[in-house]
Amino acid sequence: MDFDRHQSAGYMTNWAARLFAKSIDKRLSSLDVASGQLPIFFALAGGRQATQAELTKIAAIEQPTMAATLNRMEKAGLIARRPDDTDRRRTIVQLTRKAEEKAQAIRQAVETVNGLALASLSDAERIAFLDMLGRICVSLADDVTSG
Amino acid sequence: MDFDRHQSAGYMTNWAARLFAKSIDKRLSSLDVASGQLPIFFALAGGRQATQAELTKIAAIEQPTMAATLNRMEKAGLIARRPDDTDRRRTIVQLTRKAEEKAQAIRQAVETVNGLALASLSDAERIAFLDMLGRICVSLADDVTSG
DNA sequence: CATTTTTATATAGCTTGCTATCTAATGGAG
DNA sequence: CTCCATTAGATAGCAAGCTATATAAAAATG
Numbered sequence: 001m002d003f004d005r006h007q008s009a010g011y012m013t014n015w016a017a018r019l020f021a022k023s024i025d026k027r028l029s030s031l032d033v034a035s036g037q038l039p040i041f042f043a044l045a046g047g048r049q050a051t052q053a054e055l056t057k058i059a060a061i062e063q064p065t066m067a068a069t070l071n072r073m074e075k076a077g078l079i080a081r082r083p084d085d086t087d088r089r090r091t092i093v094q095l096t097r098k099a100e101e102k103a104q105a106i107r108q109a110v111e112t113v114n115g116l117a118l119a120s121l122s123d124a125e126r127i128a129f130l131d132m133l134g135r136i137c138v139s140l141a142d143d144v145t146s147g
Numbered sequence: 148m149d150f151d152r153h154q155s156a157g158y159m160t161n162w163a164a165r166l167f168a169k170s171i172d173k174r175l176s177s178l179d180v181a182s183g184q185l186p187i188f189f190a191l192a193g194g195r196q197a198t199q200a201e202l203t204k205i206a207a208i209e210q211p212t213m214a215a216t217l218n219r220m221e222k223a224g225l226i227a228r229r230p231d232d233t234d235r236r237r238t239i240v241q242l243t244r245k246a247e248e249k250a251q252a253i254r255q256a257v258e259t260v261n262g263l264a265l266a267s268l269s270d271a272e273r274i275a276f277l278d279m280l281g282r283i284c285v286s287l288a289d290d291v292t293s294g
Numbered sequence: 295c296a297t298t299t300t301t302a303t304a305t306a307g308c309t310t311g312c313t314a315t316c317t318a319a320t321g322g323a324g
Numbered sequence: 325c326t327c328c329a330t331t332a333g334a335t336a337g338c339a340a341g342c343t344a345t346a347t348a349a350a351a352a353t354g
Contacts, residue, residue, distance in 0.1 A: 003189045003254070005205075009261050009273075010167040011186070012280045015207055017164035018341070019287035020157040021310090025342085026291065036310050039158070042150045053332060058152075060162055065311055067334065072309080089319050089332040107150070114156050116290055120282040126156075128272075129279050133159045135267040136276075140166035143263055144173065165311070168340090172312085183340050200302060212341055214304065219339080236302040236349045300351070309342075320331075 009136070020117065027109040031102050032076060036069050038110065040079070044095045045103040051090045073099075156283070167264065174256040178249050179223060183216050185257065187226070191242045192250040198237045220246075 005011040021035045028034060033041070039059035043050055050058070056066040070093060073079045078099040084090035095103070118126050152158040168182045175181060180188070186206035190197055197205070203213040217240060220226045225246040231237035242250070265273050 005186065005189065006281060007277060008257065009264055009277065009280075010171060010182075010257065012277060012284065013160060013167055014164045014182075016280055016284050016287065017161045018208075019284055019291055020160055022291045022342080023287050024157060025309095034309070035161075039152065042152065051332080061165075061310085062312060063333070064313085064335080069310075071334095087320070087332085091333070110155065110157065113287075113290075117156055117283050117287050119286050121279055125275075125279055128275065129283075130154060130156065130159060132268055132272055132276050133156075133163055134153060136264050137159065137163050137166055139266050140163065140170050140260075140264050143260075144166055144169045169312080172339095181339065198302080208340085209342060210303070211305080211343085216340070234302085234350070238303070296354090298351100298353075300349100302349080303347085305346075306344085307342100308344105310340090312337100312339075314336085316333100316335075318332085318334100320329100322327100322329080324325100324327085 013136075016117075020113065023113045023117070024109060027112065028106065031105055031109075033078070033102060033106060037073055037078070038106070040069065040073065040093075041095070041099070041103055041106050044079070044093065045100065045107075047094070047100070049092050049094045051084065051092055053090070055093060078102075160283075163264075167260065170260045170264070171256060174259065175253065178252055178256075180225070180249060180253060184220055184225070185253065187216065187220065187240075188242070188246070188250055188253050191226070191240065192247065192254075194241070194247070196239050196241045198231065198239055200237070202240060225249075 024035045024038070039061075040055055043055055043058050052066055052070065053063070055070075056063050059066060070079060070081070074081060077096055079093050080096055082092045082094070084092050118129070121129060171182045171185070186208075187202055190202055190205050199213055199217060200210070202217075203210050206213060217226060217228070221228060224243055226240050227243055229239045229241070231239050265276070268276060
């Protein structure tokens, strides 16, 4: 089929994403934290609170995925859920003290992995790469939500 | 935590990869094919054969993931497995006729999605993007396999 | 040639994604 | 105020990843 997968943006992006996850999980496993929990840590660290719906929007994942991740984090003692008494549909989520204590190490691991991933790119290339990735996401998100 | 996830290569790559998968799955669902099966289609289309181990290497996934994907494809009538009689550990995999008939439409869908994803990039940017992604994968693969 | 090591595949069990669907609560329109 | 639409969250069930481990065959080694 004379198809070079290394020239396919979709294939390469998928591969890179799996490598990012492997690299970060390797560093987070000793903290009993996993890559899927990162958006929640970054959103809530420092005592901030958010509803599940807000976290879902921030992480750009679907609602049931967020619910499952929060279930695992709750079971692991990383987050606490509290009902919102001004709107009984809502749940307010915050990090536990135990989770807050991990936040700094998590941030460090993320920066290490991002750094080594981009190690062979110049400063200008890093900026260009993130800019292009952003445009690609916009185009795809547009496609995915239309029709 | 003053962390902008849109400036994190790991977060953006993960997001882009999920959008790629959603976009391609949307187009492949009518063919009863899914994004995880694409490397197998591209490797085997045109009557080619490969062992499971060869497919695993091509797709850059782990062996149990390939085994599970092949199980689903076999159940769906997309591939056939045949024992290698020169080495009874090996299984030789090939596309069924039914799968071969889908190959052209699949290729078309992949090109459509790659095209729309990169629509806002110039030709030079597309080349640069794939080149940088390749370097990022090399750096991360190196990290992931070391220690 | 017997034993050990390596290789190919299978299986168990988990996470992170998804879609589809259900329930409960809120908010708006008559 | 009642009824309908919207919103928040939970649940079921699946795909596609992963690690760890088991089994069987082949290859290498003593």
